[in-house]
Amino acid sequence: MPPTPAQGTAATVSTSVISPQEYDTFRRFLEEASGIVLGDNKHYLVTSRLNRLTEEFGFASLGELLEALRQGRDRRLQERVVDAMTTNETSWFRDGYPYEMLRNSILPELAQRKVNPLRIWSAASSTGQEAYSISMVVHEFQKANPGALPGRVEIVGTDISASVVRQAREGKYDDLSMARGLSPERKAAFFTDSGDGGWVVRPEIRARTRFTELNLLKSYALLGRFEIIFCRNVLIYFSGELKRDILDRMAQVLNPGGYLFLGGSETPSGYSRAYEMVRFPEGVVYRKKD
């Protein structure tokens, strides 16, 4: 009788399901490497994503891949595994209100304070939509208020995943991504048709952005200081202890009076005393206490 795919043979890759013990070991690895806490019921997800990498890296079984991870000698394997386990879900102008608040309330205040340079950090930037949306708002603000922001504006996008950072740098999107949150006016104003089914962010929007790999568990010292941090829809994956650590360390790179944008279901309350909640007409944001 031919072997079932689950049994495999000496010559083929086994697509076995992860055992409870292997799952626990993997959970510990992932949390140490990225902060991401896997729930108790993600066996199927882990199995399917790791089986793909088992094949790609030429291991005979999932067990072999896990053993190689445990030994920790192959950095590329570790990076690819973390990459495979991250959720990169994002969209243009996600949730709307942070970008309205930026344009109507925060940029006018920073312009009045003559902040220069104005540096903004998109701390889990995924494929770049968040950082480019910020850059579009800055562009629109500058056009409507010539000279109000006379200094340099820089938007730094960072993410743990090398593949999304590459995509963000490329600044090229397919029709499906373009359909998520972008108005026809902004699409016409800020993108050019690449001619091969893609849309490329225009140079004047890209010019004030840069993207680099950064694990939020590691030091932020090389990034410099910021007036605004967008850290949206990533803290939800971390333990309370890590949330506390990340929020406190972000406060250290925020200038006094600087703003922190979190995702709709995220809050510093209960984790960090470095921020106060500020309510603008568009919604809530957190400000670093002086």
Ligand SMILES: C[S@@+](CC[C@H](N)C(=O)[O-])C[C@H]1O[C@@H](n2cnc3c(N)ncnc32)[C@H](O)[C@@H]1O
């Ligand atoms: C759901 S996306 C959010 C993207 C964007 N901020 C938004 O709100 O649309 C979460 C991102 O966090 C990144 N991420 C997960 N763990 C990370 C870590 N330890 N350091 C940096 N980025 C991380 C993932 O790679 C992913 O791109």
